[in-house]
Amino acid sequence: MTARPGTAVVTVAHGRHDHLDRQRESLAASTTRFDHVVVAMDDLVLAAAEWCSAALPATPLGLPLAAARNRGAEVALARGATTLVFLDVDCLVSPTLLEGYAAAVADEPATVWSGPVTYLDPPPAEGYDLTDLPRLDDPHPARPAPEPGVRVHDADPDLFWSLSFACSADAWRRTGGFCEDYVGYGGEDTDFARVVVGAGLDLGWVGAARAFHQWHPVSRPPVEHVADIVRNAEVFRGRWGATPMLGWLQAFEERGLVRREGGRWVVA
16 A cells, blocks of 8 residues: 655635646646645535545535535544645645645644735636746735745734645644634634634745635625625634624625624624
8 A cells, every 4th residue: 555645735625626627737746745635515526526535515504614624634634644735726836835835844843834825817718827827926915925935934813814824733733723613704714823823833924835826706895705704703703802804894884785783793
């Protein structure tokens, strides 16, 4: 029996099959070996794929994003992973992303690492040319973006996002994973960052781990997720005494979609 690699990539998905196919293609060009753990959420087509590792149903409140990431980590650890890399289904990877994360985790296993993410323009008719991704590198300006070879420590927990991050197996166990009180869109990644700091771990950014977010239509603010965001903001407030996602909540308020009742937000 062939031993599995020490680096595992966890991707959770509902639909977006074309994006997942492109992600798998980009991962195949990686400079280091890896085990890909794919968790389907309310997706019978994906769950039937021989390479899909686990599947979860939808809940009455929505997709179990937090629980699906935890399930993916559970599978990866059971297979012997020592480094966990979490990727959003929309993310393509540079060939050296996994190598960059694995090196950072090996050097500083008590840090949870994030990497710069470039948001791509719509692809041409033939799709993205994966060999051309380095030329398109232009990380999101609202997050740290160290150059390759540079690592940043003591990062702001409020700037953590779950698009692309990595940690050691021990660090993951110390956090306990994502809080599964969060269901659907929003809040669970900011919560996780606070849990990381509370567990005595550091947050950092590693320039070698560069990812590229595939274009898809979005709403600004994300009105289709208003119920999730309001509910998850209240979960966060109950756990941390502060309200996250204020920019979105205030934009919803301007549109008459939500209102304030005392210290909490409710759907109008």
